[in-house]
Amino acid sequence: MTEAPLLAAKAEARRTALAARCAWPGAGDMLRDLILREAPPPPGAVIGGFWSMGNEIPTRPLLEALHARGHVVALPVTPPRGNPLFFRPWSPGTAMTPGPMGTQHPAGGDAVTPDWLIVPLLAFDRSGARLGYGGGYYDRTLTLLRASNPSLTAIGVAYAAQEITQVPTGPHDAPLTAIATERGVIRP
Template sequence: MTESIPPLDKTDLRRVARQRRREVALAQGPAAARALAGLAGALGLAARAVVAGYWPLEGEIDPLPLMEALAARGHVLALPAVTETGGILEFRRWSPGEALETGPHGTRHPAAAPPVVPAALLVPLLAFDRRGFRLGYGGGYYDRTLAGLCRDGRILTVGLAFATQEVDTVPTDPWDIPLDLIATEQGVIVTAGK
Protein backbone atom coordinates (compact mmCIF):
# COMPACT_ATOMS: atom_id res chain seq x y z
CA MET A 1 0.00 0.00 0.00
CA THR A 2 1.27 3.48 -0.77
CA GLU A 3 0.20 6.80 0.71
CA SER A 4 -2.90 6.24 2.83
CA ILE A 5 -6.17 7.91 1.91
CA PRO A 6 -8.02 9.31 4.92
CA PRO A 7 -11.51 7.87 5.61
CA LEU A 8 -14.00 9.32 3.12
CA ASP A 9 -17.60 8.66 2.13
CA LYS A 10 -18.15 6.70 -1.09
CA THR A 11 -18.64 9.76 -3.29
CA ASP A 12 -15.44 11.48 -2.16
CA LEU A 13 -13.47 8.24 -2.17
CA ARG A 14 -14.57 7.58 -5.78
CA ARG A 15 -13.24 10.99 -6.82
CA VAL A 16 -9.88 10.53 -5.06
CA ALA A 17 -9.54 6.89 -6.17
CA ARG A 18 -10.23 7.72 -9.84
CA GLN A 19 -7.48 10.34 -9.82
CA ARG A 20 -5.00 8.03 -8.10
CA ARG A 21 -5.82 5.18 -10.49
CA ARG A 22 -5.51 7.44 -13.55
CA GLU A 23 -2.02 8.52 -12.47
CA VAL A 24 -0.74 5.00 -11.83
CA ALA A 25 -2.30 3.70 -15.06
CA LEU A 26 -0.36 6.29 -17.06
CA ALA A 27 2.88 5.49 -15.27
CA GLN A 28 2.65 1.71 -14.87
CA GLY A 29 -0.30 0.40 -16.89
CA PRO A 30 1.36 -1.95 -19.42
CA ALA A 31 3.92 -3.33 -16.94
CA ALA A 32 1.20 -3.94 -14.34
CA ALA A 33 -0.96 -5.77 -16.90
CA ARG A 34 1.97 -8.05 -17.79
CA ALA A 35 2.55 -8.74 -14.10
CA LEU A 36 -1.12 -9.71 -13.70
CA ALA A 37 -0.78 -12.17 -16.58
CA GLY A 38 1.96 -13.92 -14.63
CA LEU A 39 -0.56 -14.66 -11.86
CA ALA A 40 -2.80 -16.90 -13.99
CA GLY A 41 -1.64 -20.04 -12.19
CA ALA A 42 -1.87 -18.45 -8.73
CA LEU A 43 -5.65 -18.00 -8.76
CA GLY A 44 -6.37 -21.64 -7.94
CA LEU A 45 -8.89 -22.20 -10.73
CA ALA A 46 -10.21 -25.65 -11.59
CA ALA A 47 -9.22 -26.97 -15.03
CA ARG A 48 -11.25 -25.49 -17.88
CA ALA A 49 -13.19 -23.22 -15.49
CA VAL A 50 -15.27 -20.49 -17.13
CA VAL A 51 -13.70 -17.15 -16.21
CA ALA A 52 -15.58 -13.91 -16.80
CA GLY A 53 -13.37 -10.87 -17.16
CA TYR A 54 -14.14 -7.39 -18.43
CA TRP A 55 -13.11 -5.06 -21.22
CA PRO A 56 -10.94 -2.34 -19.63
CA LEU A 57 -12.19 1.21 -19.32
CA GLU A 58 -9.86 4.20 -19.12
CA GLY A 59 -7.60 3.94 -16.09
CA GLU A 60 -8.51 0.36 -15.16
CA ILE A 61 -5.76 -2.20 -14.88
CA ASP A 62 -5.89 -4.10 -18.16
CA PRO A 63 -7.17 -7.67 -17.59
CA LEU A 64 -6.68 -8.77 -21.20
CA PRO A 65 -3.13 -10.18 -20.83
CA LEU A 66 -4.33 -12.17 -17.78
CA MET A 67 -7.37 -13.40 -19.71
CA GLU A 68 -5.16 -14.48 -22.62
CA ALA A 69 -2.90 -16.36 -20.17
CA LEU A 70 -5.99 -18.05 -18.68
CA ALA A 71 -7.20 -19.04 -22.16
CA ALA A 72 -3.74 -20.50 -22.89
CA ARG A 73 -4.16 -22.62 -19.74
CA GLY A 74 -7.43 -24.03 -21.15
CA HIS A 75 -9.98 -21.80 -19.43
CA VAL A 76 -13.14 -20.66 -21.19
CA LEU A 77 -13.50 -16.86 -21.22
CA ALA A 78 -16.52 -14.60 -21.06
CA LEU A 79 -17.23 -10.88 -21.04
CA PRO A 80 -20.14 -9.12 -19.31
CA ALA A 81 -22.96 -7.42 -21.19
CA VAL A 82 -25.40 -4.91 -19.73
CA THR A 83 -28.77 -6.06 -21.05
CA GLU A 84 -30.97 -3.68 -19.07
CA THR A 85 -30.43 -0.57 -17.00
CA GLY A 86 -30.48 -1.45 -13.33
CA GLY A 87 -30.27 -5.18 -14.07
CA ILE A 88 -27.62 -7.80 -13.63
CA LEU A 89 -24.76 -8.57 -15.98
CA GLU A 90 -25.06 -11.34 -18.56
CA PHE A 91 -21.82 -13.17 -19.31
CA ARG A 92 -21.19 -14.13 -22.94
CA ARG A 93 -18.58 -16.58 -24.13
CA TRP A 94 -15.63 -14.87 -25.80
CA SER A 95 -12.18 -15.68 -27.16
CA PRO A 96 -9.42 -13.11 -27.71
CA GLY A 97 -9.66 -11.66 -31.20
CA GLU A 98 -13.41 -12.19 -31.59
CA ALA A 99 -15.50 -9.19 -32.61
CA LEU A 100 -17.10 -7.03 -29.94
CA GLU A 101 -19.79 -4.38 -29.93
CA THR A 102 -19.97 -1.26 -27.78
CA GLY A 103 -22.30 -1.36 -24.80
CA PRO A 104 -23.46 1.26 -22.33
CA HIS A 105 -20.93 3.12 -20.18
CA GLY A 106 -18.15 2.48 -22.76
CA THR A 107 -18.11 -1.27 -22.24
CA ARG A 108 -17.47 -3.84 -25.00
CA HIS A 109 -18.99 -7.30 -25.25
CA PRO A 110 -19.71 -10.08 -27.76
CA ALA A 111 -22.78 -9.29 -29.84
CA ALA A 112 -24.30 -12.71 -30.28
CA ALA A 113 -22.51 -15.28 -28.18
CA PRO A 114 -24.02 -17.90 -25.92
CA PRO A 115 -24.44 -16.87 -22.28
CA VAL A 116 -22.37 -18.80 -19.73
CA VAL A 117 -22.28 -19.05 -15.96
CA PRO A 118 -18.78 -18.27 -14.72
CA ALA A 119 -16.95 -20.25 -12.06
CA ALA A 120 -14.67 -17.25 -11.52
CA LEU A 121 -15.29 -13.55 -11.94
CA LEU A 122 -12.59 -10.90 -12.51
CA VAL A 123 -13.95 -7.65 -11.12
CA PRO A 124 -12.85 -4.06 -11.85
CA LEU A 125 -12.79 -1.54 -9.03
CA LEU A 126 -11.78 1.92 -7.90
CA ALA A 127 -10.49 0.98 -4.44
CA PHE A 128 -10.23 -2.10 -2.23
CA ASP A 129 -9.37 -3.06 1.32
CA ARG A 130 -7.88 -6.20 2.86
CA ARG A 131 -11.32 -7.35 4.01
CA GLY A 132 -12.13 -7.85 0.33
CA PHE A 133 -14.54 -4.97 -0.05
CA ARG A 134 -14.37 -3.00 -3.27
CA LEU A 135 -15.50 0.45 -4.27
CA GLY A 136 -17.21 0.30 -7.64
CA TYR A 137 -18.56 3.02 -9.88
CA GLY A 138 -21.92 3.36 -8.14
CA GLY A 139 -24.16 1.72 -10.75
CA GLY A 140 -24.62 -1.45 -8.71
CA TYR A 141 -24.22 -3.86 -11.65
CA TYR A 142 -21.53 -5.95 -9.97
CA ASP A 143 -23.28 -5.76 -6.58
CA ARG A 144 -26.51 -7.18 -8.03
CA THR A 145 -24.65 -9.73 -10.16
CA LEU A 146 -22.47 -10.94 -7.27
CA ALA A 147 -25.53 -11.30 -5.04
CA GLY A 148 -27.16 -13.59 -7.61
CA LEU A 149 -24.05 -15.62 -8.41
CA CYS A 150 -23.11 -16.11 -4.76
CA ARG A 151 -26.69 -17.14 -3.93
CA ASP A 152 -26.89 -19.63 -6.82
CA GLY A 153 -23.58 -21.38 -6.14
CA ARG A 154 -19.93 -21.06 -5.37
CA ILE A 155 -18.00 -18.58 -7.48
CA LEU A 156 -14.46 -17.32 -7.03
CA THR A 157 -14.40 -13.52 -7.07
CA VAL A 158 -11.13 -11.78 -7.92
CA GLY A 159 -10.75 -8.01 -7.84
CA LEU A 160 -8.14 -6.67 -10.26
CA ALA A 161 -6.34 -3.49 -9.26
CA PHE A 162 -3.11 -1.58 -9.08
CA ALA A 163 -1.54 -2.02 -5.64
CA THR A 164 -1.95 1.73 -5.05
CA GLN A 165 -5.74 1.32 -5.13
CA GLU A 166 -5.65 -0.25 -1.68
CA VAL A 167 -7.17 1.81 1.13
CA ASP A 168 -7.46 1.09 4.83
CA THR A 169 -11.25 0.72 4.79
CA VAL A 170 -13.80 0.87 1.99
CA PRO A 171 -17.12 2.25 3.26
CA THR A 172 -19.71 -0.53 2.95
CA ASP A 173 -23.45 -1.00 2.69
CA PRO A 174 -25.39 -4.06 3.89
CA TRP A 175 -25.57 -5.50 0.35
CA ASP A 176 -21.81 -5.35 -0.31
CA ILE A 177 -20.19 -8.78 -0.77
CA PRO A 178 -16.45 -9.15 -0.11
CA LEU A 179 -14.24 -10.53 -2.86
CA ASP A 180 -12.24 -13.73 -2.31
CA LEU A 181 -8.98 -12.44 -3.79
CA ILE A 182 -7.42 -9.22 -4.99
CA ALA A 183 -4.80 -9.52 -7.73
CA THR A 184 -2.39 -6.63 -8.22
CA GLU A 185 0.90 -6.24 -10.04
CA GLN A 186 2.53 -7.13 -6.70
CA GLY A 187 0.74 -10.47 -6.25
CA VAL A 188 -2.45 -12.10 -4.99
CA ILE A 189 -4.06 -11.05 -1.71
CA VAL A 190 -6.34 -13.55 0.05
CA THR A 191 -8.88 -11.30 1.71
CA ALA A 192 -10.06 -11.41 5.30
CA GLY A 193 -13.68 -11.34 4.13
CA LYS A 194 -13.67 -14.94 2.94
Template sequence: MQPNKPELRRQAAAARETLARAAGDIGARLVTSFASAILIKPCGTIAGYHPFRDEADPLPLLRFLAAAGWECALPVPVDPPDGLVFRAWRPGGALVTGRFGILQPPETNQALRPDIVLVPLLAYDGAGRRLGYGAGYYDRALANLRRAGPVLAVGIAYAGQRVAAVPTQAHDEPLDMVVTEEGAMDFRKAVS
Protein backbone atom coordinates (compact mmCIF):
# COMPACT_ATOMS: atom_id res chain seq x y z
CA MET A 1 0.00 0.00 0.00
CA GLN A 2 1.32 3.43 -0.95
CA PRO A 3 1.73 5.97 1.88
CA ASN A 4 -0.53 9.01 1.95
CA LYS A 5 0.91 12.43 1.14
CA PRO A 6 1.70 13.52 4.74
CA GLU A 7 3.51 10.24 5.42
CA LEU A 8 5.30 10.38 2.06
CA ARG A 9 6.37 13.97 2.85
CA ARG A 10 7.83 12.85 6.18
CA GLN A 11 9.70 9.96 4.54
CA ALA A 12 10.89 12.09 1.62
CA ALA A 13 12.14 14.89 3.90
CA ALA A 14 14.19 12.40 5.92
CA ALA A 15 15.57 10.80 2.74
CA ARG A 16 16.46 14.20 1.24
CA GLU A 17 18.33 15.19 4.39
CA THR A 18 20.43 12.04 4.11
CA LEU A 19 21.00 12.59 0.39
CA ALA A 20 22.08 16.20 0.93
CA ARG A 21 24.69 15.17 3.51
CA ALA A 22 26.03 12.37 1.31
CA ALA A 23 26.03 14.27 -2.00
CA GLY A 24 27.89 17.38 -0.85
CA ASP A 25 28.03 20.30 -3.26
CA ILE A 26 26.28 19.23 -6.45
CA GLY A 27 26.17 22.70 -8.03
CA ALA A 28 28.63 22.05 -10.88
CA ARG A 29 26.94 18.74 -11.73
CA LEU A 30 23.52 20.45 -11.83
CA VAL A 31 24.92 23.03 -14.25
CA THR A 32 26.24 20.25 -16.49
CA SER A 33 22.96 18.31 -16.35
CA PHE A 34 20.88 21.42 -17.07
CA ALA A 35 23.10 22.66 -19.91
CA SER A 36 23.09 19.27 -21.62
CA ALA A 37 19.30 18.93 -21.44
CA ILE A 38 17.98 22.43 -22.06
CA LEU A 39 18.73 24.85 -24.85
CA ILE A 40 20.24 27.82 -23.01
CA LYS A 41 20.35 30.16 -26.01
CA PRO A 42 18.57 32.37 -26.74
CA CYS A 43 18.49 33.77 -23.25
CA GLY A 44 15.25 34.38 -21.41
CA THR A 45 14.01 34.70 -17.86
CA ILE A 46 14.57 31.92 -15.35
CA ALA A 47 13.05 31.74 -11.88
CA GLY A 48 15.06 29.81 -9.35
CA TYR A 49 14.78 29.65 -5.59
CA HIS A 50 17.03 30.22 -2.62
CA PRO A 51 17.63 26.79 -1.06
CA PHE A 52 15.85 26.14 2.21
CA ARG A 53 16.77 23.39 4.64
CA ASP A 54 18.46 20.71 2.52
CA GLU A 55 16.94 21.42 -0.91
CA ALA A 56 19.21 20.87 -3.89
CA ASP A 57 20.98 24.19 -4.38
CA PRO A 58 20.24 25.91 -7.74
CA LEU A 59 22.34 29.01 -7.00
CA PRO A 60 25.41 27.81 -8.97
CA LEU A 61 23.09 27.20 -11.93
CA LEU A 62 21.58 30.69 -11.57
CA ARG A 63 25.08 32.21 -11.47
CA PHE A 64 25.99 30.30 -14.64
CA LEU A 65 22.82 31.39 -16.45
CA ALA A 66 23.12 35.02 -15.31
CA ALA A 67 26.69 35.08 -16.69
CA ALA A 68 25.31 33.70 -19.98
CA GLY A 69 22.82 36.58 -20.21
CA TRP A 70 19.70 35.16 -18.59
CA GLU A 71 17.52 37.38 -16.44
CA CYS A 72 17.01 35.73 -13.04
CA ALA A 73 14.18 35.88 -10.55
CA LEU A 74 13.35 34.32 -7.20
CA PRO A 75 9.90 33.50 -5.81
CA VAL A 76 8.03 35.58 -3.27
CA PRO A 77 4.96 33.90 -1.70
CA VAL A 78 1.69 35.79 -2.09
CA ASP A 79 -1.82 35.00 -1.00
CA PRO A 80 -4.17 32.99 -3.22
CA PRO A 81 -4.97 32.82 -5.99
CA ASP A 82 -1.46 33.57 -7.25
CA GLY A 83 0.79 31.48 -5.01
CA LEU A 84 4.06 33.11 -6.01
CA VAL A 85 5.30 36.20 -7.76
CA PHE A 86 8.78 36.02 -9.29
CA ARG A 87 10.88 39.10 -8.55
CA ALA A 88 14.02 40.11 -10.45
CA TRP A 89 17.28 39.17 -8.75
CA ARG A 90 20.92 38.89 -9.79
CA PRO A 91 23.30 36.49 -8.04
CA GLY A 92 24.89 38.46 -5.21
CA GLY A 93 21.92 40.86 -5.13
CA ALA A 94 20.07 41.92 -2.01
CA LEU A 95 17.82 39.40 -0.27
CA VAL A 96 15.45 39.74 2.65
CA THR A 97 14.01 37.12 4.96
CA GLY A 98 10.48 36.39 3.85
CA ARG A 99 7.61 34.17 4.83
CA PHE A 100 8.73 30.84 6.31
CA GLY A 101 12.25 32.26 6.85
CA ILE A 102 13.20 31.81 3.18
CA LEU A 103 15.44 34.42 1.56
CA GLN A 104 13.78 36.34 -1.26
CA PRO A 105 14.23 39.56 -3.27
CA PRO A 106 12.86 42.77 -1.74
CA GLU A 107 9.29 43.75 -2.63
CA THR A 108 10.69 46.71 -4.59
CA ASN A 109 12.26 44.39 -7.21
CA GLN A 110 10.33 44.14 -10.47
CA ALA A 111 7.98 41.17 -10.96
CA LEU A 112 8.93 39.07 -13.99
CA ARG A 113 7.23 36.34 -16.01
CA PRO A 114 9.69 33.45 -16.27
CA ASP A 115 10.20 31.22 -19.30
CA ILE A 116 11.61 28.51 -17.02
CA VAL A 117 10.78 27.88 -13.35
CA LEU A 118 13.19 25.83 -11.24
CA VAL A 119 11.05 24.02 -8.67
CA PRO A 120 12.20 22.63 -5.32
CA LEU A 121 10.69 19.35 -4.19
CA LEU A 122 10.63 16.59 -1.61
CA ALA A 123 10.18 13.77 -4.14
CA TYR A 124 9.37 13.15 -7.79
CA ASP A 125 8.38 10.15 -9.87
CA GLY A 126 8.99 8.94 -13.41
CA ALA A 127 5.83 10.64 -14.71
CA GLY A 128 6.82 14.15 -13.64
CA ARG A 129 4.68 14.28 -10.54
CA ARG A 130 6.18 16.34 -7.73
CA LEU A 131 5.73 16.13 -3.99
CA GLY A 132 6.06 19.56 -2.41
CA TYR A 133 5.45 20.80 1.10
CA GLY A 134 1.67 20.80 0.71
CA ALA A 135 0.81 24.51 0.66
CA GLY A 136 0.31 24.62 -3.13
CA TYR A 137 2.34 27.77 -3.83
CA TYR A 138 4.13 26.32 -6.86
CA ASP A 139 1.00 24.56 -8.13
CA ARG A 140 -0.97 27.83 -8.14
CA ALA A 141 1.92 29.80 -9.66
CA LEU A 142 2.52 27.24 -12.43
CA ALA A 143 -1.20 27.00 -13.23
CA ASN A 144 -1.39 30.80 -13.56
CA LEU A 145 1.75 30.96 -15.71
CA ARG A 146 0.55 28.13 -17.96
CA ARG A 147 -2.82 29.84 -18.52
CA ALA A 148 -0.92 32.89 -19.80
CA GLY A 149 1.47 31.00 -22.09
CA PRO A 150 4.21 28.40 -22.22
CA VAL A 151 6.52 27.92 -19.26
CA LEU A 152 8.94 25.08 -18.54
CA ALA A 153 8.71 23.66 -15.00
CA VAL A 154 12.01 22.01 -14.06
CA GLY A 155 12.35 20.19 -10.75
CA ILE A 156 15.77 20.49 -9.13
CA ALA A 157 16.58 17.47 -7.01
CA TYR A 158 19.02 14.84 -5.89
CA ALA A 159 18.70 11.74 -8.07
CA GLY A 160 17.85 9.71 -4.98
CA GLN A 161 14.66 11.73 -4.41
CA ARG A 162 12.88 9.71 -7.08
CA VAL A 163 10.10 7.51 -5.74
CA ALA A 164 7.90 4.91 -7.43
CA ALA A 165 4.80 7.12 -7.51
CA VAL A 166 3.68 10.46 -6.11
CA PRO A 167 -0.04 10.60 -5.28
CA THR A 168 -1.71 13.53 -7.00
CA GLN A 169 -4.83 15.62 -6.82
CA ALA A 170 -6.56 17.63 -9.55
CA HIS A 171 -4.74 20.88 -8.62
CA ASP A 172 -1.23 19.37 -8.72
CA GLU A 173 0.84 20.78 -11.59
CA PRO A 174 3.24 18.34 -13.28
CA LEU A 175 6.89 19.00 -13.95
CA ASP A 176 8.17 19.10 -17.52
CA MET A 177 11.63 17.94 -16.47
CA VAL A 178 13.75 17.06 -13.45
CA VAL A 179 17.44 17.93 -13.33
CA THR A 180 19.68 16.12 -10.86
CA GLU A 181 23.40 15.71 -10.29
CA GLU A 182 23.18 12.56 -12.46
CA GLY A 183 21.37 14.02 -15.47
CA ALA A 184 17.93 15.12 -16.60
CA MET A 185 14.58 13.45 -17.19
CA ASP A 186 12.28 15.00 -19.80
CA PHE A 187 8.68 14.05 -19.08
CA ARG A 188 7.37 15.87 -22.15
CA LYS A 189 8.85 13.14 -24.36
CA ALA A 190 6.85 10.51 -22.49
CA VAL A 191 3.52 12.16 -23.33
CA SER A 192 4.19 13.21 -26.93
Protein backbone atom coordinates (compact mmCIF):
# COMPACT_ATOMS: atom_id res chain seq x y z
CA MET A 1 0.00 0.00 0.00
CA THR A 2 1.45 3.38 -0.92
CA GLU A 3 1.77 6.23 1.58
CA ALA A 4 -1.44 8.20 0.84
CA PRO A 5 -3.81 5.18 0.78
CA LEU A 6 -2.11 3.78 3.91
CA LEU A 7 -2.63 7.06 5.79
CA ALA A 8 -6.26 7.21 4.67
CA ALA A 9 -6.88 3.59 5.71
CA LYS A 10 -5.30 4.23 9.11
CA ALA A 11 -7.38 7.39 9.64
CA GLU A 12 -10.59 5.50 8.89
CA ALA A 13 -9.58 2.61 11.18
CA ARG A 14 -8.85 5.12 13.97
CA ARG A 15 -12.32 6.68 13.62
CA THR A 16 -13.95 3.25 13.74
CA ALA A 17 -11.88 2.10 16.72
CA LEU A 18 -12.56 5.24 18.75
CA ALA A 19 -16.28 4.80 18.17
CA ALA A 20 -16.11 1.14 19.31
CA ARG A 21 -14.16 1.87 22.48
CA CYS A 22 -16.34 2.16 25.54
CA ALA A 23 -15.65 1.84 29.24
CA TRP A 24 -16.83 -1.34 30.93
CA PRO A 25 -17.10 -1.26 34.71
CA GLY A 26 -14.48 -3.60 36.14
CA ALA A 27 -12.57 -3.98 32.85
CA GLY A 28 -9.29 -2.91 34.49
CA ASP A 29 -9.65 -5.63 37.13
CA MET A 30 -10.52 -8.21 34.46
CA LEU A 31 -7.50 -7.15 32.40
CA ARG A 32 -5.22 -7.41 35.45
CA ASP A 33 -6.47 -10.87 36.35
CA LEU A 34 -6.19 -12.20 32.79
CA ILE A 35 -2.65 -10.94 32.24
CA LEU A 36 -1.42 -12.16 35.62
CA ARG A 37 -2.97 -15.59 35.00
CA GLU A 38 -2.34 -16.08 31.25
CA ALA A 39 0.64 -13.89 30.33
CA PRO A 40 2.53 -12.77 33.44
CA PRO A 41 5.92 -11.14 33.16
CA PRO A 42 8.87 -13.19 34.37
CA PRO A 43 10.20 -12.49 37.87
CA GLY A 44 12.43 -9.43 37.92
CA ALA A 45 11.15 -8.02 34.62
CA VAL A 46 11.20 -4.23 34.32
CA ILE A 47 7.70 -3.29 33.22
CA GLY A 48 7.00 -0.41 30.87
CA GLY A 49 3.36 0.50 31.34
CA PHE A 50 1.26 3.52 30.54
CA TRP A 51 -1.24 5.67 32.39
CA SER A 52 -4.64 5.19 30.74
CA MET A 53 -6.36 8.30 29.50
CA GLY A 54 -9.88 9.02 28.33
CA ASN A 55 -11.83 5.84 27.70
CA GLU A 56 -8.80 3.55 27.28
CA ILE A 57 -9.01 0.26 29.15
CA PRO A 58 -7.79 1.00 32.71
CA THR A 59 -4.23 -0.10 33.38
CA ARG A 60 -3.83 1.13 36.95
CA PRO A 61 -5.04 -2.13 38.60
CA LEU A 62 -2.44 -4.06 36.57
CA LEU A 63 0.35 -1.55 37.29
CA GLU A 64 -0.40 -1.68 41.03
CA ALA A 65 -0.46 -5.50 41.04
CA LEU A 66 2.86 -5.71 39.17
CA HIS A 67 4.43 -3.24 41.60
CA ALA A 68 3.08 -5.27 44.54
CA ARG A 69 4.74 -8.37 43.04
CA GLY A 70 8.11 -6.60 43.21
CA HIS A 71 8.49 -5.49 39.60
CA VAL A 72 10.04 -2.17 38.73
CA VAL A 73 7.19 -0.40 36.93
CA ALA A 74 7.94 2.55 34.68
CA LEU A 75 5.75 4.91 32.68
CA PRO A 76 6.63 6.60 29.39
CA VAL A 77 7.63 10.20 28.94
CA THR A 78 6.65 11.55 25.53
CA PRO A 79 9.63 13.31 23.93
CA PRO A 80 9.52 15.69 20.96
CA ARG A 81 7.89 14.16 17.88
CA GLY A 82 10.13 11.78 15.92
CA ASN A 83 11.86 10.31 18.99
CA PRO A 84 11.23 7.09 20.94
CA LEU A 85 9.66 7.17 24.38
CA PHE A 86 11.73 6.90 27.51
CA PHE A 87 10.52 5.52 30.84
CA ARG A 88 10.69 6.73 34.45
CA PRO A 89 10.00 4.57 37.52
CA TRP A 90 6.50 4.69 38.97
CA SER A 91 4.95 3.36 42.14
CA PRO A 92 1.65 4.12 43.85
CA GLY A 93 1.87 7.66 45.19
CA THR A 94 4.46 8.85 42.65
CA ALA A 95 3.95 12.50 41.72
CA MET A 96 2.66 12.73 38.17
CA THR A 97 2.91 15.58 35.71
CA PRO A 98 0.97 16.27 32.50
CA GLY A 99 2.62 15.49 29.19
CA PRO A 100 1.64 16.20 25.60
CA MET A 101 -1.64 14.96 24.10
CA GLY A 102 -3.28 14.34 27.49
CA THR A 103 -0.63 11.94 28.76
CA GLN A 104 0.73 11.83 32.31
CA HIS A 105 4.11 10.59 33.49
CA PRO A 106 6.22 10.52 36.67
CA ALA A 107 7.43 14.01 37.52
CA GLY A 108 11.00 12.87 38.09
CA GLY A 109 13.37 9.94 38.19
CA ASP A 110 16.18 8.50 36.11
CA ALA A 111 15.28 6.69 32.90
CA VAL A 112 14.97 2.90 33.05
CA THR A 113 14.84 0.41 30.17
CA PRO A 114 11.85 -1.94 30.23
CA ASP A 115 12.03 -5.50 28.95
CA TRP A 116 8.28 -6.14 29.16
CA LEU A 117 5.83 -3.55 27.78
CA ILE A 118 2.13 -2.83 28.17
CA VAL A 119 1.20 -0.94 25.00
CA PRO A 120 -1.84 1.27 24.31
CA LEU A 121 -3.68 1.00 21.02
CA LEU A 122 -6.77 2.09 19.13
CA ALA A 123 -7.26 -1.09 17.09
CA PHE A 124 -5.65 -4.50 16.71
CA ASP A 125 -5.97 -7.65 14.67
CA ARG A 126 -5.16 -11.30 15.32
CA SER A 127 -1.82 -11.08 13.51
CA GLY A 128 -0.44 -8.83 16.28
CA ALA A 129 -0.74 -5.64 14.25
CA ARG A 130 -1.56 -2.53 16.24
CA LEU A 131 -3.00 0.81 15.25
CA GLY A 132 -1.88 3.60 17.55
CA TYR A 133 -2.70 7.27 17.71
CA GLY A 134 -0.51 8.18 14.74
CA GLY A 135 2.62 9.66 16.32
CA GLY A 136 4.77 6.53 15.83
CA TYR A 137 6.14 6.72 19.37
CA TYR A 138 5.55 3.07 20.24
CA ASP A 139 6.74 1.82 16.85
CA ARG A 140 10.04 3.69 17.30
CA THR A 141 10.30 2.57 20.92
CA LEU A 142 9.62 -1.10 20.13
CA THR A 143 12.16 -1.06 17.29
CA LEU A 144 14.80 0.52 19.53
CA LEU A 145 14.19 -1.80 22.49
CA ARG A 146 14.08 -4.93 20.29
CA ALA A 147 17.43 -3.99 18.75
CA SER A 148 19.10 -4.59 22.13
CA ASN A 149 16.60 -7.16 23.45
CA PRO A 150 15.06 -9.34 20.70
CA SER A 151 13.02 -11.23 23.32
CA LEU A 152 11.22 -8.07 24.45
CA THR A 153 7.57 -8.77 25.25
CA ALA A 154 5.05 -6.17 24.06
CA ILE A 155 1.45 -6.76 25.09
CA GLY A 156 -1.15 -4.45 23.62
CA VAL A 157 -4.15 -3.79 25.85
CA ALA A 158 -7.61 -2.79 24.68
CA TYR A 159 -11.28 -3.61 24.85
CA ALA A 160 -12.28 -6.65 22.78
CA ALA A 161 -14.54 -4.34 20.72
CA GLN A 162 -11.40 -2.65 19.33
CA GLU A 163 -10.48 -5.74 17.28
CA ILE A 164 -10.72 -5.26 13.52
CA THR A 165 -10.25 -7.75 10.69
CA GLN A 166 -6.98 -6.27 9.44
CA VAL A 167 -4.99 -3.30 10.67
CA PRO A 168 -3.52 -1.29 7.79
CA THR A 169 0.24 -1.51 8.26
CA GLY A 170 3.36 -0.08 6.72
CA PRO A 171 7.05 -0.94 6.93
CA HIS A 172 7.58 0.97 10.20
CA ASP A 173 4.71 -0.58 12.16
CA ALA A 174 6.04 -2.81 14.96
CA PRO A 175 4.02 -5.95 15.80
CA LEU A 176 2.93 -6.99 19.27
CA THR A 177 3.79 -10.19 21.10
CA ALA A 178 0.21 -10.51 22.33
CA ILE A 179 -2.97 -8.53 22.89
CA ALA A 180 -4.93 -8.62 26.15
CA THR A 181 -8.55 -7.56 26.44
CA GLU A 182 -11.17 -7.92 29.15
CA ARG A 183 -12.09 -11.23 27.45
CA GLY A 184 -8.72 -12.90 27.13
CA VAL A 185 -5.20 -12.93 25.75
CA ILE A 186 -4.65 -13.25 22.01
CA ARG A 187 -1.31 -14.59 20.80
CA PRO A 188 -0.56 -14.09 17.09
